[in-house]
Amino acid sequence: DAGVIQSPRHEVTEMGQEVTLRCKPISGHDYLFWYRQTMMRGLELLIYFNNNVPIDDSGMPEDRFSAKMPNASFSTLKIQPSEPRDSAVYFCASSRFNEGNYGYTFGSGTRLTVV
Amino acid sequence: AQSVTQLGSHVSVSEGALVLLRCNYSSSVPPYLFWYVQYPNQGLQLLLKYTSAATLVKGINGFEAEFKKSETSFHLTKPSAHMSDAAEYFCAVSEAGGGNKLTFGTGTQLKVEL
Numbered sequence: 752d753a754g755v756i757q758s759p760r761h762e763v764t765e766m767g768q769e770v771t772l773r774c775k776p777i778s779g780h781d782y783l784f785w786y787r788q789t790m791m792r793g794l795e796l797l798i799y800f801n802n803n804v805p806i807d808d809s810g811m812p813e814d815r816f817s818a819k820m821p822n823a824s825f826s827t828l829k830i831q832p833s834e835p836r837d838s839a840v841y842f843c844a845s846s847r848f849n850e851g852n853y854g855y856t857f858g859s860g861t862r863l864t865v866v
Numbered sequence: 867a868q869s870v871t872q873l874g875s876h877v878s879v880s881e882g883a884l885v886l887l888r889c890n891y892s893s894s895v896p897p898y899l900f901w902y903v904q905y906p907n908q909g910l911q912l913l914l915k916y917t918s919a920a921t922l923v924k925g926i927n928g929f930e931a932e933f934k935k936s937e938t939s940f941h942l943t944k945p946s947a948h949m950s951d952a953a954e955y956f957c958a959v960s961e962a963g964g965g966n967k968l969t970f971g972t973g974t975q976l977k978v979e980l
Binding site: 794857 | 900908910911912915956967968969970971972973
């Protein structure tokens, strides 16, 4: 298995532009998580899905952030419009319910820089 | 609500010395506990997990952790540090039946010196 695949690895964009981050979870995993990592705030859970349905989006910072999971093999996190304070590393992770309490598998992350 | 506290944002040890990274948890129900490691510019990798079986848990790369309910702790140890252990380590907690949601600590940066 190729693991959790995120794209792009790096993204540099100008303030005000739309940014879309992509994630392909491990086949057969029914949970998908989006985390944001910054020096100041550490790892923050933004949103998670179960069987493609958003379960908890209380960590999404503002309406500028949105996430979708149109099918079991793909999810996006969109920021529109982007701001410099959105600069962070965004991680996607997936797990399978029966193994869910045995830990997630993380992707390599997308490093977003908003200038 | 569940949470974990990692004591010490930076820990420095000599190569060959004992590694001890501290984690205390708070949970209203029996917790599941995890340690993850993050190498520079990489995602998080699971080191080990406690899921209510044996209280002493062995993980990868020679690491182990002991669940102590009386102390609400889950400290990570390794008898002899290696240069390759230099990384950031995160403790995380999930409540049994809590819908798979993991809450992470703030991380401990481990430095290994010659």
